[in-house]
Amino acid sequence: MSDAPATRRLVGRLLLLVVLMFGFGFALVPIYDLMCRAFDINGKVVMEVYQGQQVVDERREVRVQFLATNTADMVWDFAPKADQLTVHPGASNQMLFVAYNPTNRPMTAQAIPSVAPSQAAPYLHKTECFCFTQQVLQPGERIEMPVRFIVDRDLPADVHQLTLSYTLFDVTARHPPVPVAGR
Structure with missing residues (x-):
């Protein structure tokens, strides 16, 4: 019966890992945008948007x-x-x-x-x-x-x-x- 607490701990850690991986997936896009701006990489076409429209000079x-x-x-x-x-x-x-x-x-x-x-x-x-x-x-x-x-x-x-x-x-x-x- 001593396996039950160890199993619960393992399941809890695995669930935490799944939640962290899911959150990291959402964070990839903003991280990529920051990297492109920081290193002046033209990996993406960036359009500035203001209230659904491009910013026009x-x-x-x-x-x-x-x-x-x-x-x-x-x-x-x-x-x-x-x-x-x-x-x-x-x-x-x-x-x-x-x-x-x-x-x-x-x-x-x-x-x-x-x-x-x-x-x-x-x-x-x-x-x-x-x-x-x-x-x-x-x-x-x-x-x-x-x-x-x-x-x-x-x-x-x-x-x-x-x-x-x-x-x-x-x-x-x-x-x-x-x-x-x-x-």
């Missing part, structure tokens, strides 16, 4: 210009809907780019972005972009492709203008599209 305006070019072998018409937007850092923005395939065959394209000035590139965050995937257009098809982005509030104060440019490449030979009936 309404006092500052940044002009974002949009450019679209094709490589020599790309025949699509490709352009932004507007040449520029004036945005507030921290605000979510959108620009539409229009692409048209004037050929009589399906084609696949890939857009490669670049940001100027280069020191501002880390401060332009694309949350959605047609450049993330290849685009397939059927003969005569026209599409509008969105770019959703945020200019970071930490953009250096001496940067008042950004240029977001896309170069469109024909990748049909490497990634042949499948023609879609009725599209």
Whole structure:
């Protein structure tokens, strides 16, 4: 009968261990956030939130210009809907780019972005972009492709203008599209 107190002690310790492990699981996320901030590790995308919305710097305006070019072998018409937007850092923005395939065959394209000035590139965050995937257009098809982005509030104060440019490449030979009936 002397085993009963020892068993109760063991069960109590095991239950305490389970509770501590469960609590440690909840503490991992805040610990990870603190480590990322302390060591300036960009392991997470951090959005400052205030009452369910991003914190926007309404006092500052940044002009974002949009450019679209094709490589020599790309025949699509490709352009932004507007040449520029004036945005507030921290605000979510959108620009539409229009692409048209004037050929009589399906084609696949890939857009490669670049940001100027280069020191501002880390401060332009694309949350959605047609450049993330290849685009397939059927003969005569026209599409509008969105770019959703945020200019970071930490953009250096001496940067008042950004240029977001896309170069469109024909990748049909490497990634042949499948023609879609009725599209």
